[in-house]
Amino acid sequence: MKKVHYVDPDRVKRAQKYAQQVLQKECQPKFAKKSMARLFEHRLNNAPVEGYSEHVGNKTTIRMTYPEGAPLSDLEYYSNDLFVAVLFKRVDFDWLQAVVKNETLPFWIRLFFWKQVAEKIPLQPKHFRILNPVIIKETAFDILHYSEPQSRFWGQDKNIPTIGVIAVVLATHLCDEVSLAGFGYDLNQPKTPLHYFDNLCMAAMKLQTMHNVTTETRLLLKLVKEGVVKDLSGGIHCEF
Numbered sequence: 344m345k346k347v348h349y350v351d352p353d354r355v356k357r358a359q360k361y362a363q364q365v366l367q368k369e370c371q372p373k374f375a376k377k378s379m380a381r382l383f384e385h386r387l388n389n390a391p392v393e394g395y396s397e398h399v400g401n402k403t404t405i406r407m408t409y410p411e412g413a414p415l416s417d418l419e420y421y422s423n424d425l426f427v428a429v430l431f432k433r434v435d436f437d438w439l440q441a442v443v444k445n446e447t448l449p450f451w452i453r454l455f456f457w458k459q460v461a462e463k464i465p466l467q468p469k470h471f472r473i474l475n476p477v478i479i480k481e482t483a484f485d486i487l488h489y490s491e492p493q494s495r496f497w498g499q500d501k502n503i504p505t506i507g508v509i510a511v512v513l514a515t516h517l518c519d520e521v522s523l524a525g526f527g528y529d530l531n532q533p534k535t536p537l538h539y540f541d542n543l544c545m546a547a548m549k550l551q552t553m554h555n556v557t558t559e560t561r562l563l564l565k566l567v568k569e570g571v572v573k574d575l576s577g578g579i580h581c582e583f
Contacts, residue, residue: 384405385407385510385513386403386405386406386407387407387507387510388413389419392419393418403424404424405424407506408426408428409429409435409506410428410430410434410456411459411460413460415459417465420466422466423470424466424470426464426472427474428473434456437449437452438452438456439471442463442471443468445463474509478512479504479509482509482512483503486562487504487558487559487562489504505556505559508559508563521572522572522575523563523578526563527560527574528545528548530548530560533546533549563579567579
């Protein structure tokens with residue numbers, strides 16, 4: 344008797360993640376419609392909805408970011424969002440505690456962040472989460488096979504995964520289906536826009552001292568080709 348894999352459509356969860364790289368204008372409207380059909384939608388860092396909802400949808404289920412990436416505008420937060428904090432350093436915990444308790448972050452702690460961080464996040468404490476550090480460890484060492492951190496007098500090892508790849512790994516844990524749109528790195532096209540909402544180009548990724556986007560690109564390509572995730576916009580592997 345032939346074995347048939349049964350999937351209950353009512354139980355299938357779908358994840359839609361809008362992250363980096365521009366969405367082709369001729370394809371944008373259909374992504375917004377697909378976005379609204381998803382049960383879970385992850386947005387990363389300060390990726391905006393305000394002013395772009397026609398193209399990227401107006402729903403955010405989970406916004407995942409490290410402190411420096413959190414949107415500064417209150418308009419990017421919705422009362423039922425989940426805010427997932429990705430914490431890498433000690434002061435990241437201090438920042439999270441301050442925004443959850445609606446307290447003022449001391450000036451001296453602000454000095455440890457490489458850019459301005461949000462002073463207030465208009466969400467109730469019950470909407471905050473901390474990403475399990477095991478996900479970061481799994482992404483860095485088990486999947487990307489980065490080396491363990493080493494003490495260095497100068498510079499940094501390229502062993503910190505980008506938020507984008509961490510989000511992909513997290514989505515595979517949470518969802519039965521994972522789709523990506525507008526995400527991927529092509530360093531051979533340095534003038535290609537990096538985000539849909541600013542003027543950064545792909546060349547900016549070459550300046551990253553802590554991320555190894557070449558290794559991440561190989562991983563993403565493998566995930567797409569093996570059908571683990573779907574690439575809706577062809578930013579990783581284009582078949583249309």
